[in-house]
Amino acid sequence: MGPDDIAELEALGSQPGYDAFLAPARALEGAVEECRSNIALAFHNTKRGVDSVLTRDVELATLPGVNVEELRDLPLLAQGLAFAALQVQRDMKASTFGGLFERAQHLRRKLLKTAEALAEAAFLDAAEVEASRTEGHRDIVGDCLGLVALFRRHEPKLTGRSPVTPEDVNEVERVAVQLRALLAAPGEARENEASPLFFEATETRDRFWTLLTRRHDVLWRCGAWLFGRDVDMHVPPLQARHPLVRAVVPTAIERASQQPLRRGESRPQGSSGSSGHAPEGGAMRSKVRFMVKVGFDFPSR
Numbered sequence: 001m002g003p004d005d006i007a008e009l010e011a012l013g014s015q016p017g018y019d020a021f022l023a024p025a026r027a028l029e030g031a032v033e034e035c036r037s038n039i040a041l042a043f044h045n046t047k048r049g050v051d052s053v054l055t056r057d058v059e060l061a062t063l064p065g066v067n068v069e070e071l072r073d074l075p076l077l078a079q080g081l082a083f084a085a086l087q088v089q090r091d092m093k094a095s096t097f098g099g100l101f102e103r104a105q106h107l108r109r110k111l112l113k114t115a116e117a118l119a120e121a122a123f124l125d126a127a128e129v130e131a132s133r134t135e136g137h138r139d140i141v142g143d144c145l146g147l148v149a150l151f152r153r154h155e156p157k158l159t160g161r162s163p164v165t166p167e168d169v170n171e172v173e174r175v176a177v178q179l180r181a182l183l184a185a186p187g188e189a190r191e192n193e194a195s196p197l198f199f200e201a202t203e204t205r206d207r208f209w210t211l212l213t214r215r216h217d218v219l220w221r222c223g224a225w226l227f228g229r230d231v232d233m234h235v236p237p238l239q240a241r242h243p244l245v246r247a248v249v250p251t252a253i254e255r256a257s258q259q260p261l262r263r264g265e266s267r268p269q270g271s272s273g274s275s276g277h278a279p280e281g282g283a284m285r286s287k288v289r290f291m292v293k294v295g296f297d298f299p300s301r
Helices: 003-012 015-026 039-054 068-072 074-094 096-120 126-131 140-153 166-184 198-234 252-258 278-293
Strands: none
Touching (some): 039 068, 039 198, 096 140, 126 140
């Protein structure tokens, strides 16, 4: 992360936002997604989506299982995420542990992605690869050493088929061993006991990101209900850089109705496009199919 990125996070970050959402972030259950996204972009897209949806807050309040206040606070959650990301950067600079941990993360991702590709090609057993994967950051040393063992165990048949070289495997082992030694050593003195260690700060940042993605998903579903197929224009994805414009492609029937009539021809009865109440019913069916597709929970009668 460069100086400009850090300056942007400093302008955006909010400790009150961090404090407000720390407990819900820590209480998250299930898989935690690693934050490798543009947080400033996520904030701006979140704010835009919230502003769009809240213009129709009366309709929003009628939707089942939707907490309007949670949606209203999403920009503050994104600012809390920015503050959490700053904690990671500060801890990385202050700790000898930080640079080593970041290198271990990079090497782990490289080996794991390669192992998954080799399993897809049937050169490795998928169960063995899955056994090398864990959730969270505390066991990154175990992940690295497990992947080292996996690649060494299958080195003869992977030679010439894998972009991971024996030198790469040796580096992963060396970094993991150094990291394990630091983790086993007494903790560094901290100016503030409440300030998290680097790996704790990293996990907290990722929990904030996961909380934001889950709540933004609810926001998007609400937008889908309110705006239909134009939802991404009003509630853009977290990492969308430009407004998404949906091209309207006419159907075969619509194209036929737009063709000029040749002399002596007449249009079939009912093909003028103004057929009573049928379009309204068709639009409703289309909307219902769309909402089923995006997984919206309809209230039971």
